[in-house]
Amino acid sequence: MKTKVLICGAGCAGTALxxxxxxxxxxxxxxxxxPSLRALGAQIDIRNQGIEVINRMGLLEILLSKLVKEEGTHMVNSAGEVKAAFGKGNLNATxxxxxxxxxxxxxxxxxxxxHENIEYIFxxxxxxxxxxxxENDNLVHxxxxxxxxxxxxxxADGQGSRIRSAILPPGGKEYRKLGxxxxxxxxxxxxxxxxxMSMYSSPGGRLMLRRSHNSTETQVYCIFRDDENTEQLNKLMRAPAEEQKKYWKQKFHDAGWETDRFIAGIDDTANFYCHEVVQVIAANWVRGRVALIGDAAHCPSPLTGLGTTTSLIGAYVLAGEITRSPDDLALALKNYERVLRPLIKEVQVVGPLRIKMALPQSQWVITLRLAIMGFLCWLGIPDLLSQYVTDTSEWQLPHYPALDL
Incomplete structure (x- = not known):
């Protein structure tokens, strides 16, 4: 049976589905x-089962031709000196x-x-x-x-999904705040x-990343922790871009390292985006003949490095369950959530200690962390672990023969 499907959102999850x-x-x-395809955004990664999904699509060779040639990650001090170096790998930042x-x-x-079965409307x-x-359908306005x-x-409309808000029970919790x-x-x-990629920590729970994706541009990431000014910061996220930029300049002006250069470029950039880092923890991803995928269903936050991976996996699982139960859409949607929930539960584990270590408040913690990570890198432990341990080790990607090439 052919199903007539409307997908809201032409991002990674929506186009994959x-x-x-x-x-x-x-x-x-x-x-x-x-009004057009939003082919913008920062650098992302695809890991573990997400790569297998791309391979089953038959798009792996195309993906390989588009990869950013990032060689690894350096943790640096305020003078730019490398104190710890990591290669590529499952558990590494790169x-x-x-x-x-x-x-x-x-x-x-x-x-x-x-494709003759797909129509895009912008x-x-x-x-x-x-x-x-x-009528066994949805009438959409x-x-x-x-x-x-x-x-x-x-x-498939992202972290701030309007579709999710419409199907959750009244008062249902949508987000886990991370501060x-x-x-x-x-x-x-x-x-x-x-x-x-260079990673630099500054007192006050501030983190800066520098990574270059081509010969002319460098990406700047500024991240900080603040549990006390949530209301003020939420208003800032809805303010005009010029007001947002002014805040980030003030927040990081004394952070050290290459801050002066980064702040000097913020006014002229054509790519600027700021947001609150949260996890989406919707109690249900399905209601009737409505379903959620990707960040709209289960955004794990950039701290996990698995948002794109789980979006690709979720699209594959939803389509696979629909093909597995072609005469019973309700069963297909139920099985989609049953199959995927264990993976999302596993990858969304981000404890308070992990956040504190990622964004330390004091200089002595930053110095201690650099010393510890430098010693571990000298022993080769992080890269060794990254070769043999995966981020989603307890979950197996299902196989849906009806979706094979």
Whole structure:
């Protein structure tokens, strides 16, 4: 049976799901509120089972041609001296498969845009929807005043998902607050910027990352911990970009290292984004004929390094369960959540100690951490562990023969 599916969001999760559903013969419409494909964003990575999903798509060779050539990670002090060095690996900050978000989105879009079963519509969004039990479908009302019916509505609309808010029980908790705030932007690359990510900690729970993805641009990430000014910071996230930039300049002006250079480039950057770092912990990903995937369902936060990986896996599992139970959509959606929940539960474990160690408040903790990590790297322990330990070791990727090439 062919299912008529509406996917809200043309990001990594939405385009991946469209790929799998179209391969299985279903009819898919993908709507995106932006007027064109949002092929922007920072550097992301794909790990473990996420790579196998790309391989099953038949897109691994294309992915390999688009990877960022990041060689590893250096932890540095305020003088820029390397105190600990890590290579690529499963447990390291630099994964084997690093790619710019925009390049991954374009790759998935280009693999689906000409498929006869897929239609992309930009500059449009879902205003509301009615789940019609008698019709066994959803009547969807769009922002342009039009309506249409779909067998399945999928929210792939990110961390701030409107679809998720609509299907959760009243008062249902959507987020786990971590007390972390982050911004990134691009600055011109200079001679001393390398293909190794540099990581620098400054007192006050501040962290800065520098990584270069091409010959002309360098990415700057500024991250800090603050559990006390949540209301003020939430207002800032909704403020105009100029006001946000002013705050980040003030917050990091005395952080040391290359801060002066980074702050000087913030006003001229064409890529600036800031947000609160949270985890999405929706109690349910399914209601009736509505489902959530990717960050809309289970954003694990950048601290885990597994957001893109779990989005790709979730899209594959949802499409696979629909093909496994083609005559019973309710069963397929139930099994999708049953199969994927154990993985998400595993990767979303981010304890308070991990946060404190990632964003230490005092200089003596920063100095101690650099000394410990430097000694461990000298022994070769981190890279050895990274070769043999995976981030999602207790969960096995299912196989859905109906989705094979």
């Amino acid at each position: 469209a790929f799998w559903l179209a391969r299985a013969g279903h009819n898919v419409t993908v709507i995106e509120r932006s 994964a084997e498969y690093e790619i710019m978000r925009g390049d991954l989105v374009k790759m998935l879009y280009e693999a689906t845009q000409d 500059g449009k969004m879902v205003e509301s929807f009615d789940e019609r039990e008698n 769009f922002s342009d005043g039009s309506t249409d019916s779909f067998d399945l509505l999928v929210g 972390i705030w982050a911004a990134y932007w691009f600055v011109p690359r200079i001679e001393t910027d390398t293909n190794t």
